[in-house]
Amino acid sequence: MTSSRPFNFAPGPATLPEPVLRQVAEEMLDWHGSGMSVMEMSHRGKEFVSIAERAEADLRELLAVPANFRILFMQGGGLGENAIVPMNLSRGGKVDVVITGSWSRKSAAEARRYADVQIAADIGKTGVIPRDWQLRDDAAYLHLCTNETIDGVEFHDLPQSANGVPLVIDISSHMLSRPIDWSRVGLAFGGAQKNVGPAGLTMVFVREDLLGRALDICPSAFNYETVAAHQSMFNTPPTFAIYVAGLVFQWVKGFEYAGLRGLAAIERQNIDKARLLYEALDASSLYENRVDPSCRSRMNVPFFLKNEALNEVFLADAKAAGLLQLKGHKSVGGMRASIYNAMPLAGVQALVSFLKTFEARHG
CATH class of the missing domain: 3.40.640.10 (Type I PLP-dependent aspartate aminotransferase-like (Major domain))
Structure with missing residues (x-):
């Protein structure tokens, strides 16, 4: 998917496939x-x-x-x-x-x-x-x-x-x-x-x-x-x-990824997207995910900045980078990236790149 639209990580209502x-x-x-x-x-x-x-x-x-x-x-x-x-x-x-x-x-x-x-x-x-x-x-x-x-x-x-x-x-x-x-x-x-x-x-x-x-x-x-x-x-x-x-x-039905088609391709991309994001969070000294790896969601990835004073700066910088709606639910705080089917791998790659850049500045 090639587009100039920002990447929308909203939990719902959420991003839809651009062709749709x-x-x-x-x-x-x-x-x-x-x-x-x-x-x-x-x-x-x-x-x-x-x-x-x-x-x-x-x-x-x-x-x-x-x-x-x-x-x-x-x-x-x-x-x-x-x-x-x-x-x-x-x-x-x-x-x-x-x-x-x-x-x-x-x-x-x-x-x-x-x-x-x-x-x-x-x-x-x-x-x-x-x-x-x-x-x-x-x-x-x-x-x-x-x-x-x-x-x-x-x-x-x-x-x-x-x-x-x-x-x-x-x-x-x-x-x-x-x-x-x-x-x-x-x-x-x-x-x-x-x-x-x-x-x-x-x-x-x-x-x-x-x-x-x-x-x-x-x-x-x-x-x-x-x-x-x-x-x-x-x-x-x-x-x-x-x-x-x-x-x-x-x-x-028509989605293709990694030599697969349909739901199998969707699942394979979801596995890859989730792995990429969790690996970045686990390797960080600034961010943390508090869910056991055995039951981490492929769709909704909550994470927290260990320095919560940076939360608003993080959200503002993310928005400026074209990464939208990363604020966590009000009941738990922190951040959340919802990486549903319509979120392309490029969107997660952009988020991971931003996470690393932000940590380099503020970590």
């Missing part, structure tokens, strides 16, 4: 000779139906989603799913949650409104995913956030859930960055705005045997069985966000 943005711009006033922008189309018209069907088919192909999973295009974001999941799956019973950071902690708090929640394990401030989990055989499901956007913790392998307890995974910030072992998953969900597309679209992958369990209080538009029965058209879906996400899926 250019195609959106070209099609803004007239999609494929229809005389309409996608934003103006009926969600039930043949034009948009074709867009949605292709997006779903491409997503299913990219992630090798089995036939017994339904893909739902919904709204509400990952935070909304923290309520929608227990309303659909908990049956008012037991839910186990492994806390690995801020998002799984929010998931547990929200699920308590609808279920008996047990914290099966808690990472605390250790920076290492706990190994010993206290799990209940009769839990309705086990919840994991498989990539913590704020804390930079990622599960590199999914656990095998015991006794048939469904595994629910929040994949918001690493969706489409790597394959998923669907044999270990009952339901996966994620907001699009971190690694797939613009804000407004939430994708849910639900195994068919888990449909039809919703609590009576669950709104119809959030009932997975209802949404699945209407092919995600029970209410007006986030049409423009689906369209842009569909273009991203096409971009991923």
Whole structure:
């Protein structure tokens, strides 16, 4: 990717592939000779139906989603799913949650409104995913956030859930960055705005045997069985966000890197980008990452300046160098580089070069 645009390390809404943005711009006033922008189309018209069907088919192909999973295009974001999941799956019973950071902690708090929640394990401030989990055989499901956007913790392998307890995974910030072992998953969900597309679209992958369990209080538009029965058209879906996400899926399918193509190429580049950045941080005397190497995220890399008095200077200099939105989340401070699929290797190389230059001046 060659561009004069700055490199945007935002955690979400986040950077999008430049070819996708250019195609959106070209099609803004007239999609494929229809005389309409996608934003103006009926969600039930043949034009948009074709867009949605292709997006779903491409997503299913990219992630090798089995036939017994339904893909739902919904709204509400990952935070909304923290309520929608227990309303659909908990049956008012037991839910186990492994806390690995801020998002799984929010998931547990929200699920308590609808279920008996047990914290099966808690990472605390250790920076290492706990190994010993206290799990209940009769839990309705086990919840994991498989990539913590704020804390930079990622599960590199999914656990095998015991006794048939469904595994629910929040994949918001690493969706489409790597394959998923669907044999270990009952339901996966994620907001699009971190690694797939613009804000407004939430994708849910639900195994068919888990449909039809919703609590009576669950709104119809959030009932997975209802949404699945209407092919995600029970209410007006986030049409423009689906369209842009569909273009991203096409971009991923055609992506080439290191002799690979598609999701395999995306994953290989993500591994290389993360390695390059972590190696620079680990070799530094000015910066530090506090997550154990065994569970460091490939997507979200939080780091801290050991001299925090330099934080504002660092951010100002980074912006002047064309490196945007590196400030860490307000709850943890420091810095964070989100290096999603659309962040090219050149962007990480530019960041590493800046890190070294800044340390030479201030270290």
